[in-house]
Amino acid sequence: MNGLQQLLQDDLNHLIDGIAATTHEGTVAECTEEHPELVERIRDAESRLSVARQGLLQGYAAWQDLLGECRDLWALADLVAAPPTPAERYAA
Numbered sequence: 001m002n003g004l005q006q007l008l009q010d011d012l013n014h015l016i017d018g019i020a021a022t023t024h025e026g027t028v029a030e031c032t033e034e035h036p037e038l039v040e041r042i043r044d045a046e047s048r049l050s051v052a053r054q055g056l057l058q059g060y061a062a063w064q065d066l067l068g069e070c071r072d073l074w075a076l077a078d079l080v081a082a083p084p085t086p087a088e089r090y091a092a
Contacts, residue, residue, distance in 0.1 A: 004060045008053055 001009070031039050 002060070004056065008056065012053075 028039075031042075
């Protein structure tokens with residue numbers, strides 16, 4: 001698990017722990033029967049949370065790929081800019 005995944009998991013765990021600590025038993029059943037619109041809003045928010053998490057992870061993967069690309073291009077630039085070694089001078 002990379003650092004971003006761990007951070008997101010910690011945030012999610014904190015949310016779940018907070019919900020568990022502040023809601024009473026039967027909340028889901030009561031809301032499902034008495035306030036279905038609230039249950040739908042909760043489902044929608046959780047769905048958007050999931051989509052946002054996936055977007056962050058995809059963005060982070062792209063970030064890591066671009067870090068590697070920049071590192072590789074700078075290494076290539078260093079190779080082509082390096083003065084030739086004595087062996088390379090005599091080979092030419």
